[in-house]
Amino acid sequence: MIDDNSRNMILAWAEKNTRPLPLTLLSSDHPEKERFKKFARKLSDIAPMAQVDTIDPVNLRDRESTLPGFLIKENITYSALPLDKELPPFLDALSNIQKQKLRLPNEIQGLLDKISIPCTLVLYIALDCPHCPGVVNTIIPLAIFSDKIQLQIIDGTLFPEAAQKDKILSAPCLILDNGFRWIGDVSAMEILSMITQRDPSQLSAETLKNILEQGDAEWIAREMIKANTIFTAFVQLLLHRIWSVRLGAMVVVEILGEKSPDLGLALCPMLIQKFDEMEIPVQGDILYALGETGDLETKAWIQKILKNFDHQDLKDAALDAMEAIESRDCSST
Numbered sequence: 001m002i003d004d005n006s007r008n009m010i011l012a013w014a015e016k017n018t019r020p021l022p023l024t025l026l027s028s029d030h031p032e033k034e035r036f037k038k039f040a041r042k043l044s045d046i047a048p049m050a051q052v053d054t055i056d057p058v059n060l061r062d063r064e065s066t067l068p069g070f071l072i073k074e075n076i077t078y079s080a081l082p083l084d085k086e087l088p089p090f091l092d093a094l095s096n097i098q099k100q101k102l103r104l105p106n107e108i109q110g111l112l113d114k115i116s117i118p119c120t121l122v123l124y125i126a127l128d129c130p131h132c133p134g135v136v137n138t139i140i141p142l143a144i145f146s147d148k149i150q151l152q153i154i155d156g157t158l159f160p161e162a163a164q165k166d167k168i169l170s171a172p173c174l175i176l177d178n179g180f181r182w183i184g185d186v187s188a189m190e191i192l193s194m195i196t197q198r199d200p201s202q203l204s205a206e207t208l209k210n211i212l213e214q215g216d217a218e219w220i221a222r223e224m225i226k227a228n229t230i231f232t233a234f235v236q237l238l239l240h241r242i243w244s245v246r247l248g249a250m251v252v253v254e255i256l257g258e259k260s261p262d263l264g265l266a267l268c269p270m271l272i273q274k275f276d277e278m279e280i281p282v283q284g285d286i287l288y289a290l291g292e293t294g295d296l297e298t299k300a301w302i303q304k305i306l307k308n309f310d311h312q313d314l315k316d317a318a319l320d321a322m323e324a325i326e327s328r329d330c331s332s333t
Contacts, residue, residue, distance in 0.1 A: 001035070006087050022053065025053065025068075025069075040070075050094075067154065072094060073097050075143055075151060076153075093136075111195075111196055121139065121142075126155065172185075180194060200223040217249075238289060239278060241282075257293045271286045291321030
């Protein structure tokens, strides 16, 4: 896996980086996990200061990714084997994270400082791609110097199922917030210009999820109130399979119910439409959201479906929701 040239490169790198360097290996049930474990062992054998710890990605901040790889910084996941041409940018990233001595041009640092909305960048690479190492070298420093950038690097040839899901036809391919994408070489200025000019209403569910995880539910509510619209992707968070994500979204719902009742009410038909498709825990949370934002018409809908509930938790949630609507209606008259 690591040839003599790569071994010598790692040895030279280790001579300049003598301090302990923690590196987290993201394991999973994926069949490629053994290759990552083997690389991690080889790396530690050659450079003992690279101290590898293993963690299951599903236990890390509710990450949905099931791909094995390396967590080289809290916001940087490297789901690729750093071999051949990809080894130098990988080692450089580890050095820059540890030493924090890298200095970015003023215009790039200025744009990084302007990022107010967290974003997700996914970079697809291929081991035999001549342009990919350069793009990796461009992208990683941006995520090193801004925790608001959640970066995942994926080898599309190693994980074709991920590449197929994201409709990747060539590498390098960089995707911003599951939407806008660049094919081939791209400059840091172009990437950051696009990031800083985003329309909050067009943010992806993943980006909104990152904002919730950073404890900024109020920002999402404030931006929706400012735009006087419910962000399409936000509804996905209320229906999310992970309970903690739904819990964060409920905070936004509560703020809307208090500060912008008319906008909160606009959520109700969206949630009612999805109700029958959801599992019981999600249905219970939908009922809570309806109770926080609904009106008497919403209450009538809940009352109508209540007789169909067999699960006691759903019955209780429906009764609580109707009571919340009644209480709010009484206080407004």
